[in-house]
Amino acid sequence: MMKLLANKRCLIVGAAPLEDMGWLKALADRHDFCIGADGGCRHLLRAGRSPDLAIGDFDSGTVPSGVPVYTYPVEKDDTDAMLAVKWALEQGYRSFTLAGMVGGRLDHTVAALQTLYYLFCHGASGTLQAPDQWGTFLLGGGSLELPRQEGCTLSVFAYSEQVRGLTLQGVQYPLEQGELTNTFPLGVSNHFAAPTARISLAEGALLILVCQEY
Amino acid sequence: MMKLLANKRCLIVGAAPLEDMGWLKALADRHDFCIGADGGCRHLLRAGRSPDLAIGDFDSGTVPSGVPVYTYPVEKDDTDAMLAVKWALEQGYRSFTLAGMVGGRLDHTVAALQTLYYLFCHGASGTLQAPDQWGTFLLGGGSLELPRQEGCTLSVFAYSEQVRGLTLQGVQYPLEQGELTNTFPLGVSNHFAAPTARISLAEGALLILVCQEY
Numbered sequence: 001m002m003k004l005l006a007n008k009r010c011l012i013v014g015a016a017p018l019e020d021m022g023w024l025k026a027l028a029d030r031h032d033f034c035i036g037a038d039g040g041c042r043h044l045l046r047a048g049r050s051p052d053l054a055i056g057d058f059d060s061g062t063v064p065s066g067v068p069v070y071t072y073p074v075e076k077d078d079t080d081a082m083l084a085v086k087w088a089l090e091q092g093y094r095s096f097t098l099a100g101m102v103g104g105r106l107d108h109t110v111a112a113l114q115t116l117y118y119l120f121c122h123g124a125s126g127t128l129q130a131p132d133q134w135g136t137f138l139l140g141g142g143s144l145e146l147p148r149q150e151g152c153t154l155s156v157f158a159y160s161e162q163v164r165g166l167t168l169q170g171v172q173y174p175l176e177q178g179e180l181t182n183t184f185p186l187g188v189s190n191h192f193a194a195p196t197a198r199i200s201l202a203e204g205a206l207l208i209l210v211c212q213e214y
Numbered sequence: 215m216m217k218l219l220a221n222k223r224c225l226i227v228g229a230a231p232l233e234d235m236g237w238l239k240a241l242a243d244r245h246d247f248c249i250g251a252d253g254g255c256r257h258l259l260r261a262g263r264s265p266d267l268a269i270g271d272f273d274s275g276t277v278p279s280g281v282p283v284y285t286y287p288v289e290k291d292d293t294d295a296m297l298a299v300k301w302a303l304e305q306g307y308r309s310f311t312l313a314g315m316v317g318g319r320l321d322h323t324v325a326a327l328q329t330l331y332y333l334f335c336h337g338a339s340g341t342l343q344a345p346d347q348w349g350t351f352l353l354g355g356g357s358l359e360l361p362r363q364e365g366c367t368l369s370v371f372a373y374s375e376q377v378r379g380l381t382l383q384g385v386q387y388p389l390e391q392g393e394l395t396n397t398f399p400l401g402v403s404n405h406f407a408a409p410t411a412r413i414s415l416a417e418g419a420l421l422i423l424v425c426q427e428y
Binding site for chain 2: 077078079082102105106107108109110111113114115117118121130132133135153155157159160161182183184185186188189207209211212214
């Protein structure tokens with residue numbers, strides 16, 4: 001069971017402002033299991049995709065009907081998204097997408113980044129998705145290839161206090177075995193300069209963001 | 215000169231989406247020196263406050279007229295906001311407000327947090343402000359008192375990989391000499407439970423966010 005789910009894709013949807021329901025429906029269709037984290041259930045239902053599971057304290061909305069629900073007390077140590085992440089990790093999921101978690105309040109955005117990082121620190125991986133931007137992490141020893149995305153910037157940030165041995169290829173401002181700290185946004189708003197950008201990292205945790213320019 | 219400016223307040227305005235010009239005007243009026251970082255000049259001019267200095271590469275807008283301007287080449291290692299921060303630190307400013315830097319793209323938001331943290335790592339302090347939310351940092355050995363802000367949540371996040379000896383008083387979920395890591399948003403969306411919340415920290419860097427609930 002655990003092994004089986006490790007190959008399946010789990011989508012967790014939060015309650016941040018989200019208008020493009022066509023985007024969310026298409027995203028949900030690419031996933032095997034969709035969890036609505038509290039108010040995120042509403043987004044999924046509006047998109048025409050019933051959540052496979054609703055999870056949270058439902059302090060900010062009514063419990064959806066006709067959907068399996070795990071409720072938690074309001075006074076808990078986890079956010080709704082973290083409850084969903086922990087539940088799915090326990091089931092055996094290792095590949096995640098987090099949606100409906102950025103674009104609103106800054107505290108929710110920072111929490112979303114920490115939740116995404118939690119996945120990478122627990123043997124899983126994932127992306128944070130919004131209609132006009134997405135993010136992921138790269139840990140030391142890893143590398144990542146990204147196909148060029150038209151009209152988008154590619155930013156890298158030290159998420160750990162320092163990253164070392166950072167190489168960026170196929171971008172406007174390439175880097176070879178460089179260092180970054182989390183005190184200085186040197187890697188913001190780079191551009192794709194080849195069909196594929198390649199990022200590799202020796203040490204630390206790198207936050208990678210691809211954002212539509214406007 | 216250096217000593218003199220250390221007591222003055224410097225506002226740096228970026229180009230992130232910002233609608234409430236009354237808010238920006240009132241904010242600018244509480245500062246001694248206002249820098250428009252590239253597109254942020256437009257915000258200040260719209261708010262009826264001419265920047266004391268315009269700084270940036272002006273790749274995303276025309277150079278404002280009638281305002282002292284420092285231009286930089288587009289291909290540079292610093293963001294426009296970082297150029298402004300470095301310039302102001304060199305002049306001797308030590309108290310900063312960053313506005314017009316969150317609420318838009320995620321890469322700009324993360325860059326704004328790193329820029330704010332840069333200030334704290336260089337002997338200065340500051341806040342990141344938006345009409346409905348604001349943030350600051352607290353470094354190990356420090357403490358901070360915050361008056362209750364109605365309708366707002368108070369969130370704390372480990373910005374360094376770990377923070378130790380974190381004490382939260384006057385809040386709904388108090389903490390005594392606790393620890394947080396940057397992999398787990400345990401401190402998100404706390405609430406004021408007294409006229410004053412008090413935060414103290416032994417080790418690490420703590421990101422503090424106060425956000426209007428909606």
